[in-house]
Structure formats: C-alpha cells, structure tokens
Amino acid sequence: MKPLLSGKQYQIRIGTSVATQDNQRLTQAASLAFKTLGADQDQPIGLANLGASCFINAALQLIVNQPSLRLAVLKQHPNQGFEAFLSAYDTRNAAQLEVELKKVVSYIRSLPHVPKTGPGSPHDLFAFDASGLNINLDFIYPNMFQSIPAGLQSNYLLSMPISYANIPKNSQLSGFTYFNNGHYTAYVQRNGRWYLTDDSAIAEARPQGLTAGPTSGIDTLSYQ
DSSP, rough: OOOTTOOOEEEEEEOTOBOTTTBBBBBBBBEEEEEEEOOTTTTTTOOOOOOOHHHHHHHHHHHOOOHHHHHHHHSTTSSSSHHHHHHHHHOOOOHHHHHHHHHHHHHTTTTTTTTTSOOOOOHHHHTOOOOTTEEEEEEHHHHHTTTTTOOOOOOEEEEEEEEEEETGGGGGEEEEEEEEEEEEEEEEEEEEEEEEETTTTEEEOOOHHHHHHHSSSSEEEEEO
16 A cells, blocks of 8 residues: 555545445445645644734744643633634634634633734743643743643743743743744644744744754743
C-alpha cells in the first residue's frame, strides 16, 4: 500500500462479495469518497481583525490550541458561542468561522474588564476567569518568574513582559502572546510545529527564530 497524498480525492470501493460482521453478504457494491487534508490545512487558521481586536484574536489562538484553556472556556461560558466557534475552527469551515468569530468577539466585549471598543490585552479576557483557567497572576519581575516551576497545562499572565530566552522550560510551551508596537500576535504550537498568528495572517515560525526572539514583549504563557 502506498501512503496517501495530501490534498487529493480518493474513493474506497466495497464489493458485494464482502461479508458483514454477522456473516451476511452485501447485496450491492458500495463506495466512499473522501479528500485528504492539504499540506497547509494542519496549520492554525487566521482570524479577521474586527476593529482593534488583535488582543482577542491572540487570546483565542491560545484557547484553540491549549486543551486546558479550551475546556475551561467551554465550562465557564456555556451557550455563549465558543462551542460553535471552536467547531468551525476545528472543521476549518472558513465561512462559518467568520460568522461565529463575530459573535464571540461581541460576547467577549461584553465581559467585565474587557474594553467595549478599542484595543485591550489578552489579560483582560483571561483575568476575568483566572481562578477557573488555572492562571497564575501578576509575577511582576522576570527573576521572580524564573524561580517558579512550570507545570503542565498551566498558564501565566506576566505584569512585566519578558523575552523567549528568559521563559523557564520554554521547550514545554504550547503558546504565548506577544506585544509589539501596539499590536498583539500569538505564537502557537500545533502538531509539533510553531506558527505566528497575526490576525488573518499565518506563518510558520522556525525554532531558530524563536530562540533569537521575540524579545521583551511576551506577557501571556501557556504550557502544554
């Protein structure tokens, strides 16, 4: 058997001579058509900026790619659009994702501590549910953070942004938000590869690029 190629259409045919589990024969041939994912379909999906919403997009990318954040958000915000948004993201339904993103952003803007309009910080969203999201708040100095063990599926909000090189156990990271020149992006790890998510733009981030930077702008950390 040959390996399947990405982005290709295939069809499986089942003949009438095949017996079922209870030893019955199929009365007619059957077939199943499917298409394999394209090479780029394993990467994160870009999220449209709906007006100074880069901080929300950055937070959502962490939520999508960090199981502990995803489960906590679904638990604490039931029936608020997150489930439909995550479903559209997982199934890579671009049209539906845009619809659900607008609903989720509108709901997030209604939360306490989140600006109703204009720019904000991922902290605004995460801090509201810190107790349930397993988030450790306000490590003011990087040297304080260095002494704290990074457990699995733990998340940290930093009062003073740090560089990638200063993150403890950065090999266990699953994602982080990065603030630079008034704009938020998120770096997320997906199936062993790092990606830079910048609103609707997605680019693969090479390991050597992570080691060399980003510098002095990381303020939200998520461990796998």
